[in-house]
Amino acid sequence: WKNLATFVKANGVKVLLGTEVTCNETLDAQSWIWAKGLLKMLGPAHVMGLGIGNELELLYTLGNRRKVAPVTPQCIEKLWAGGRLWKQWQATVEEFDAMGFSSVPLTSVFGGYALAGSPFVNTKKSQVATFVRKVLKSYGSRFVFTFNFY
Incomplete structure (x- = not known):
């Protein structure tokens, strides 16, 4: 991470950094540990x-x-009905904020299928609308939408 952090700071650029949410909670935790390592090197700016x-x-x-x-x-x-996504999201944001990043925007990256509802899909297998309502209620305009359209 050192070379990346040096480059970012030398060029005055910013990074959009992601961390995983999968069906392997151990993998997710490791992804977040790696992300925190880079975040500490970069700083909120x-x-x-x-x-x-x-x-x-x-x-x-x-x-x-x-x-x-x-x-x-x-x-x-x-993940969806059991609330694991929401709990993991909140715990991650809590740690992120405690590291000094409380003014930095938050997102989840969605693909085009997320828009298969009014406007968001909300099925047992894909409860995007429910998630978006929760995140907007808790984080307001700090949450920003990110879409991948292939």
């Missing part, structure tokens, strides 16, 4: 935002394609 989770609306489609974090119906149930 060089962080554009923190992304927590990537294309979670499509997670249920992965099945066993990702061997280190196979996706099961039980995982999807726990």
Whole structure:
């Protein structure tokens, strides 16, 4: 991370940094540890935002394609209806803020399928609308939308 942090600071740029939300909580915790290491080196002035989770609306489609974090119906149930995503999101933001980043924007990266509702999809397997309502209620305009359209 040292070379990246040096480059970022020397060029006065900012980083949008992401951390995973998968069906492997150990992997997620390690991803966050790595992210925190880089965040400490960069400091708030060089962080554009923190992304927590990537294309979670499509997670249920992965099945066993990702061997280190196979996706099961039980995982999807726990993540959305069981509240694991929301709890992990809040815990991550709490740590992020305690590190001095409380003014830095927050996001989750969504793909186009997230917009398959009014405006967001909200099925048992993909509860984006419910998540967005919670995050906006808790974090307001600090939350910013990020979309990947392929």
